[in-house]
Amino acid sequence: MPTVTMNVNGRQRSADIDPRTLLVQFLRENLRLTGTHVGCDTSQCGACVVHIDGEAVKACTTLALSCEGSNVLTIEGLANGNELHxxxxxxxxxxxxxxxxxxxxxxxxxxxxxxxxxxxxxxxxxxxxxxxxxxxxxxxxxxxxxxxxxxxxxxxxxxxxxxx
Amino acid sequence: MYAFTHHLASSVDDAVKTLGANGDAKFLAGGQTLLPTMKQRLAAPPHLIDLGKVKELRGIEVQGDKLVIKAMTRHYDVATSDAVKSFQPGLAELAGLIGDPAVRHRGTIGGSIANNDPAADYPAACLALGATIVTNKRRLEAEKFFTGLFSTALEDNEIVTSVEFPKADKFKYMKFRNPASRYAMVGVAVAKKGGEVRVAVTGAGSDGVFRWTAAEEKLTQNFDKRALEGLSIDPGTLNGDIHGSREYRAHLIGVMAKRAVAAA
Amino acid sequence: MGATGIGAAIPRKEDHRFITGKGRYVDDINRPGQAYAYFLRSPHAHAKINRIDTSAAQNAPGVVEVYTGDDIAADKVGGLICGWLIHSKDGSPMNAGPHPALAQGKVRYVGDHVAVVIADTLAQARDAAEKIEVDYEVLPAVIDLANAQSGAQIHDVAPNNVVYDWHLGDKAATDKAFASAKHVTKLQLVNNRLVPNPMEPRAAVGEYEEGTDSLVLYTTSQNPHVARLVLSAFIGLAPEHKFRVIAPDVGGGFGSKIFIYAEETICVWAARKIRRPVKWNCDRTEAFLCDAHGRDHVTHAELATDAEGKITGLRVSTKANLGAYLSTFASSVPTYLYVPLLSGQYNIPAIYGEVMALYTNTAPVDAYRGAGRPEATFVIERIVEMAARELNMDPAEFRRKNFVTQFPHQTPVIMCYDTGDYDASLKKAQEIHDIAGFASRKAKSESQGKLRGLGYSAYIEACGIAPSAAVGSLGAGVGLWESAEVRVNPIGTVEILTGSHSHGQGHETTFAQLVSDRLGIPIDNVSIVHGDTDKVQMGMGTYGSRSGAVGMSAIFKALDKIEVKAKKVAAHVLEASEGDIEFKDGKFAVKGTDKNADWGTIALQAYIAHKFNGQELEPGLKESAFWDPTNFTFPAGVHICELEVDPATGSTTIEKWTAVDDFGNLINPMIVEGQVHGGIAQGVGQALLEGAIYNEDGQLITASFMDYCMPRAHDVPSYQVGMTTTPCPSNPLGIKGCGEAGAIASPPAVINALTNALGHENLQMPATPERVWKAAQGARLRMAAE
Known part of the structure; x- marks a missing residue:
């Protein structure tokens, strides 16, 4: 299985994954960051939106392997410690x-x-x-x-x- | 999704070479259509060649009287590009109407035209503006490139590298969205360059994007929405579904064309 | 009212976890060693299964087991049930066909469950499912209500596909009213089929604990105790004391998560078979195919009026599509949740309603936000509007003339309205909306080539779905009370265990406000525990806008008991007689003295039990209560929709929306208004955008958000929400219920506004751009002529 490495919420994260792993699956299943949700199969509901390199994308319509070397921000990384965004x-x-x-x-x-x-x-x-x-x-x-x-x-x- | 092997291409050459070695491979551009299709197991490419890191395929440039948009340039980049806005503001507007903000951060012009979804927006712009599709092998006029529903003139081992838009005096795209999917139920692009007017219609044709030559003739004589009064399109050539019958689409084409002309 | 007490619009306690991504939904739960279930579903609407060959799937990589209907039959797993028995006009019980969790011999709709593959990964399970070979003998499918009686028979027990042919009301009296009517208004309508689509798809994790021989099911349920009861007593998976059902954070329900479905059943059954946890997560297309749908009526209605414009009778005949199987509460929705609401806010001396419920080869249809009441409201509010127009009366005045004004008011169709002031809501709505300015707004629209219309909806609903004895007499298989337990800890913090379930309604805040207010303690010292049958004693769950009126009343009653007990403790601590103890603002005081003790002191004393004789007064401070109300509650109000139509394209834009509701007393107005907003959007969705469409072969054409149009932010306006208040007399808090009102009120308001704009009544829901464009053709001509 290929390896993917990306920075998620300020931490360098790496894993061997099945190529069909979507970014949202990588976040939810590999990293256990379950704040990013899946509400549809057709890229429409937006429950899975995260930021890649500062821009909003649908994590259900992005392969994890495509995010090699990217900076990903999820809902879990938005607050500044205990201070809410x-x-x-x-x-x-x-x-x-x-x-x-x-x-x-x-x-x-x-x-x-x-x-x-x-x-x-x-x-x-x-x-x-x-x-x-x-x-x-x-x-x-x-x-x-x-x-x-x-x-x-x-x-x-x-x-x-x-x-x- | 079915299992596949992922290839991260480093250059156009690398991508084409990988395709040559794996004839059943597919290019992954922004993935905004391909990935949902694969998720539903409606497409099963055993190899995916990911173009996301191919830097030479990104960028927007004005070269004299033409605008060159490289294939992996995202809708968001086109929509917000100062170069596009000053060269052909209607094209930036069109890009800003594709999908939603998050989709526009991934989806690309090359992916859109290579897929040639009958409800996609860019094909209408390409036809109306008389764009040239540039591949690693050749240059193709848009009209020769789009060959029918989800089909293009692209051959084996061929990849779209950029799209070149000549400058038009006026260009406007009017989109009536499918209420559910938000794709074009009818999209009409009108371009005027000198004495020539082109009208391209997406979302409605039973064979994909097409030029509405009858409207072009009327508008060439008189570039005014009133020139289209009484002109109708044969519903028999159109696509009907639960969201809009052929008759309704035929009607909407007229309305959107008039509005495009008025706003151009 | 305190800063956080009853009536305070405070932000929600539960929000922090949701806005930081720390909610815990079923799909966020993973159990050690879990396997994944994938369901092979029928591609046919109606077919005999001649043979299923699972051998290739069985041997596919990662596969643990493949099960079919034969396996559940061998294990004597009971079928899914419908818990409300309806009798037909002739007294015969409804024709309920068997509903196995995995198909046995026959499939009856596209998406019906044929087999389940359980594998180490979901991808493996899905890959293997494609290797199952099923020999189907395709049968003719019955899709349309119009042809259902003459189509192929779907269940052996149901000739002509009739589930029941039921009626309510005095037919003779109603016919008499029509015979002497001055005017009769007729309405033919379709109440479109909807897909609930909570944003969180259903999910389940089943687990077997071998050491205790017990089952655990994590499930997206609005009523975990009901799920346990059904899975235990009827489906027979394990006795209740060996069965724990947990519904953690649930991402919306709108009715669709009341029901006990095949997938959850199979997950927990299979977990015991394979001795591993089994997880299933529904994708959106599966949700479209298999979540219970809502509405789907075809109705003919007639309204009789006299020479003065008073309504004298209402006659309604409905065909209701219940789909291929009877879902958990399906039978009650087009009967007792529908016809008894047809009287609306009006004094109608004679009403007769008849409902024929039919099987078709489509997904089961059951309760969806409002359940029966939106269908009733659409009938009465459309026909009243039409009658007013036909009689050349102002629609608001016509309503006013016919409003019920004396309470209690017994309708001819069961309901006894306890209290209300319908005119007050109408007046207030008209003021807020600036009705007077409509003419100039309309003129402005017309000058821009647009049509503008205004529509009213004066709705009433019945909430609580109780009292138990009453619903029992109408066929309910369960009692519909609610329970609560109040646990006071020795340091005075409080846990409330409630049988109500919160899946967006904000119970953790609203319920805590009640407790904080009542006990005079900080709201942060109160926690609300729900959704776990091992923690909460019992409960009937959340639907029918019942959690406030019924669920909180149970808490209130338990708090009464706590107060009585705490006063006894305080009497010992303060060395006074029990009758002299007063409790106020968190303090116990001896009447007429300055002797007092605070809440925390008494809580501690109750547990250390040093100051009283433990034989005479039990130590501890914990009480529970069951609340069974004396009547339904009757929220009512007036919504006004104002919209603009582009006749060239048929696009409709809602320009202005006013809602004035009487929900009785409010605990947290911010949350209540939020419920109204959400309900309106769903109603606007029904009126303009949403509709489940099957083709003639029974394939669901609208099986994803690509084809099923969900309301988006730009489809709806900002809403103006106002309140009037007549406290409900049948519960101690005076609460009526607010969860469904918006969805009940709004569809007729939209269609009344659209037909007002168009100048004719010929328009069905959903009023899509194409339908409106067609309907506008006549209107354009009229405009041109004017």
Whole structure:
């Protein structure tokens, strides 16, 4: 079996894997980072969104072997120790989650959205940018509110952290 | 997925060589269509040649009056590229309408056109703009490249290396999404270069992307949405499914074409 | 109200683990030595199985075992059950065909379970499943309700594929009302078939503990005790005391995780066979094929009105598709959860409803968010809207004229509405929505070539699915109370063990708010334990918007007992008589003195038992209670949908949504509003986007998110949510229930708005762009003429 090595949440991780291992399987099964979820087979629900080299991708539609040498950030690596990332805090504050299953993907997508579109996000932009993330519980109302608030609060973060 | 052997290509030559040695191999570009297909066991390539680390296949360049987008350039890169935005803003917009933000971070132009999904967006742009598809072997006009549903003129041991877009005076793509999949149920690209107008339609044709020559003739005479009034397309040449009948798609092609012309 | 007590909109206690990726769902659980199950499913909608050859699969790499229906028959594994017995008009019991966990001799829908392969890895199990050879003799498939009675017979016990032919109400009185009606409004509708699609697919890990000869099942369940009861008492896998069912964090349910399915059954059965844990995780397409679907009615309804515009009668005839097998509560949904709600918020003297339930070669249909009540609300709110239009009355005024205003109100179809103020919700909704501004908003839309419409839905629902004796008399196989245990620890922290299950509803917060409020202790000192049959005494679980009204009432009742006991302890500690002890804000005080002791002191004293005689007063502080209410609860409200249609494409954009609900008293308004938001989105999904479609061969065309359209963020607007309050008299907290209201209220609001925009009633759900485009053709002509 081939070996893959990547940096996950700041730690160098390596494993021998079946080539068909998806990034999400590598994270969940090899590394036991079970915060990244699988909610569909067709790359649409977004429960599996993580960052590769700072950009949001669907970990269910990426081979682990394709991530050789990459930097991967998952929901488990987003907080700064015990200090929640402003986007995590905003989801809690604004009740942007119910069952919690889509939440890691939503938060990772939202952080990426701020990277691309800045800290002042209007409702229309947020809704359009959530194209690739499904939630069945919240009706999106509070997710939209949370992302707008989280984006604003991210402006006071140190630049290096915000970029992650 | 069925089991396969993974080859991480280091260069175009390396990729082609690996393909030569494994005739039943498939290239893995961004994987945004291929991987879901493999996950559902609808494709079973025994070898995958991963192009993700081939640096020479990435990049966007304006070369005089043409825009060159290398095959492994991602939709996100095209959508946000200043070079594309100033050369042909409608093309950047089109790239920004493909899939969703996360998909655009992986999906590539080469992967999209080599797959030639009948509901993909890029093929419409290639046809409307008269793009040239460059491979490791030759240069092909877009019209000769796209040969039908999920099929292209690509031969064995051939790989798309870049797509060259000539500059058009006006270019606009209007997409009516399939409500579920978000692919194009109908996408119409309209390009005007000098006196020539091209209209390409994706998402609807029963044989994949096609040019709507009747509309081109009308618009060549008068580049105005009113020129398309009364013009209709034969639903018999279109694809119908649970999301939209042929008749509805035929109607939408007219609406999207008019809107594209108005916004171009 | 304290900062964290009843009525406080505080953030949720459970959120921290979810936002940091530390939730623990079933698929996150891995047991040492586990093997993986993969189910071979029927590719045919209806076929005889002549032969299954598993030998090649059996010998494939990594395969532990391959099982078929013969194996479960040999082990005498019981079939899956339907726990609600319905009797037909003629008094005969419903025709329930056998429902084996693995097919025996016949498959009845695409996705039906033919065999299971258990292997060291999932990939190996899936690879091996392709090596199983099945000799099918394909039979004609029955897909449409319209042809179900004349199609091939699916179950031997059910001639003409009829499960039951049931009715409720006074037919003669209703016919009389129609005979003397001034006006009759007629409505023919399809209530589209939906797939619940919680974001977490179902999953299971079965485990056998050889030392104790007992079973453990980790499962995505809304009601682990019910699962254990069924798997134990009916399917017969192990007695309950040797069977532990754990439903940890569950990623949404919406009804689909109430039921006891084949896959979970097989995992835990097979774990004992192979002496290894067996894990199964559903992929999304399997979920589409095999999770119980919802709705799927064809209905003809008629509404009689008199010369004054008063409703005098309602007659409804429905065909309900129950799929290929009767799922766990399938039979109750189109009967007692449906017809008794047809009276809506209206005073209707005569109602008659008849329902024919039919088998088809499609996935089983059972409860999905609202279960019967959305179907009823769609009938009554569409036909009331149409009647108003036909009578040239304002739809809001027509409703107002017919509202029930005196409570209690006995409807002609079982329900006795306990309390409500329907006009208050309507008024408030109209204010919030700015109804007065609609005309100018419509004019603006029209100036831009768009159609604009506004639609009301004044819904009522019945929550709690209790009292037990009442549901028992209607055919329920179980009692529908709820239980709670309050464990006070010696240092005064509290654990609440509840039979309710939280899979997104926020019980860990809401329930803790009640306890914090009642005992005067910090909310962080309260933990809510649920979802484990070894920890929680008993429970009926979460569905029917019952966890607040029934589940919390059980906690309330147990807290009453705690208070009584704690006062006895306090009396000894404070050397006063029990009757003089007052308990308030976490302090026990002796009436008229300054003598007092705090909560923690009394908790500790209860356990060290130094200050009282252990023979007269038992040490410890732990009480339990079962709560069985006296009535259903009746949340009600008014939703207003305002939308715009692009007649050129048929695209519909919801521009404005107002919801005013009366849920009785609220514990955490933030969580309640969140429930409303989510319900509305699902209802909008039903109205505009979602529909499960089988082709004539019984293949599910919409078997992934590529073809089944889920609501996305840009499909819905921000919602304006308001509340009115009439406390519920049938439980101590005055709670009514809020979990399903949005999904119940919203579909008719959307369709009423769309038909208002289009100017005619000819539009079925889901109102997809193509359907709306076609329906808009007439409207465009009308606009042009105007």
């Amino acid at each position: 402003p986007m995590q805090e905003a989801f809690r504050e604004h009740h942007g989650l119910q069952c919690g299953f889509c939440t890691p993907g939503m938060i990772m997508t939202a952080v990426d959205l701020v990277r691309r579109k800045g800290n002042n996000l209007d409702e229309k932009t947020i809704r359009e940018e959530l194209e690739g993330n499904l939630c069945r519980c919240t009706g999106y109302h509070n997710i939209v509110k949370a992302i707008a608030a989280g984006a604003r609060n991210m402006s006071s973060m140190p630049q290096s952290k915000a970029a992650e």
